[in-house]
Amino acid sequence: MAHHADFTNFQSNDRKESLELLLQHYEALSSEQDNWVANLSNASSLIWYAYHSLNVPVNWSGFYITASEGQLLLGPFQGKVACQSIEFGRGVCGKAASDQVTQVVPDVNKHPDHIACDGETKSEIVVPIVKEGKTLGVIDIDCLDLEGFGETDKQALERLAELIVKTCKF
Amino acid sequence: MAHHADFTNFQSNDRKESLELLLQHYEALSSEQDNWVANLSNASSLIWYAYHSLNVPVNWSGFYITASEGQLLLGPFQGKVACQSIEFGRGVCGKAASDQVTQVVPDVNKHPDHIACDGETKSEIVVPIVKEGKTLGVIDIDCLDLEGFGETDKQALERLAELIVKTCKF
Numbered sequence: 001m002a003h004h005a006d007f008t009n010f011q012s013n014d015r016k017e018s019l020e021l022l023l024q025h026y027e028a029l030s031s032e033q034d035n036w037v038a039n040l041s042n043a044s045s046l047i048w049y050a051y052h053s054l055n056v057p058v059n060w061s062g063f064y065i066t067a068s069e070g071q072l073l074l075g076p077f078q079g080k081v082a083c084q085s086i087e088f089g090r091g092v093c094g095k096a097a098s099d100q101v102t103q104v105v106p107d108v109n110k111h112p113d114h115i116a117c118d119g120e121t122k123s124e125i126v127v128p129i130v131k132e133g134k135t136l137g138v139i140d141i142d143c144l145d146l147e148g149f150g151e152t153d154k155q156a157l158e159r160l161a162e163l164i165v166k167t168c169k170f
Numbered sequence: 171m172a173h174h175a176d177f178t179n180f181q182s183n184d185r186k187e188s189l190e191l192l193l194q195h196y197e198a199l200s201s202e203q204d205n206w207v208a209n210l211s212n213a214s215s216l217i218w219y220a221y222h223s224l225n226v227p228v229n230w231s232g233f234y235i236t237a238s239e240g241q242l243l244l245g246p247f248q249g250k251v252a253c254q255s256i257e258f259g260r261g262v263c264g265k266a267a268s269d270q271v272t273q274v275v276p277d278v279n280k281h282p283d284h285i286a287c288d289g290e291t292k293s294e295i296v297v298p299i300v301k302e303g304k305t306l307g308v309i310d311i312d313c314l315d316l317e318g319f320g321e322t323d324k325q326a327l328e329r330l331a332e333l334i335v336k337t338c339k340f
Binding site for chain 2: 002003004005007008025029033035037038039041042045046049062065067073074075076077078079080081082083084085116117118119120
């Protein structure tokens with residue numbers, strides 16, 4: 001690629017194909033880099049541009065990282081300013097972190113314990129990043145549409161979480 | 171504010187006023203938080219939305235952080251995927267880091283040692299973040315227009331760099 005920015009060109013209208021490209025681009029970018037801030041900053045950008053190239057109105061893509069026992073702290077992201085700190089068990093991110101299970105929320109306003117960083121968000125997916133039984137953090141993506149995410153996203157983003165575990169030193 | 175995302179609403183067409191608001195919002199967001207990743211992730215977002223509300227076509231806003239002696243690593247940012255590692259002295263970011271002087275570049279294509287992460291970038295400003303004589307990192311902003319940045323930006327962003335030194339633990 002001529003420029004690093006070209007990694008954010010996704011020339012496909014197929015969600016599965018674009019997310020596959022996202023994983024390939026993440027692997028290429030992290031092949032000689034294990035710094036988690038650098039890698040997750042680029043990963044946030046890849047996620048943002050992958051969904052936008054599919055015309056999915058993602059309004060936030062990024063990470064919360066386990067900073068201390070039971071506490072998530074805001075990591076690199078794309079989108080508007082967000083809540084800095086989330087306790088394990090609280091909200092969609094906290095539930096993914098404590099249960100270590102991907103949360104697909106088709107309508108955040110029907111979720112009993114949704115923490116709203118942005119009132120415009122309609123749906124959300126949160127994927128835990130788990131290494132040897134410990135939650136290192138979560139991938140968090142918000143969408144302005146209802147039912148923004150489904151099984152295809154879950155599968156691809158869980159693979160991204162595995163790649164992050166393999167490539168990043170936290 | 172009702173939601174954290176509201177911090178990215180800048181209701182002014184005056185550059186000096188919007189950048190003043192940016193500084194106030196950064197101070198509010200970092201008042202109870204000293205984690206540099208969380209604070210600089212939100213700062214990237216504030217910068218992005220402040221300039222976009224002024225219709226300045228900023229295509230990258232973020233940070234490079236001193237990771238080891240003479241080496242900058244990619245930090246939190248908004249925009250397309252970027253170069254992960256830059257040596258002190260190399261390119262506009264590296265020069266700001268080594269000289270500890272703000273670099274305002276009206277035309278990156280006329281700059282003798284510009285590192286192009288994105289071929290579309292036309293102008294750039296890089297502000298060093300310096301604590302007790304040591305460069306902690308740089309604020310880096312790219313624009314799709316020539317002469318995107320000037321004295322008003324330099325003054326405000328140098329104050330942001332000072333606030334970052336005061337509020338963040340690196």
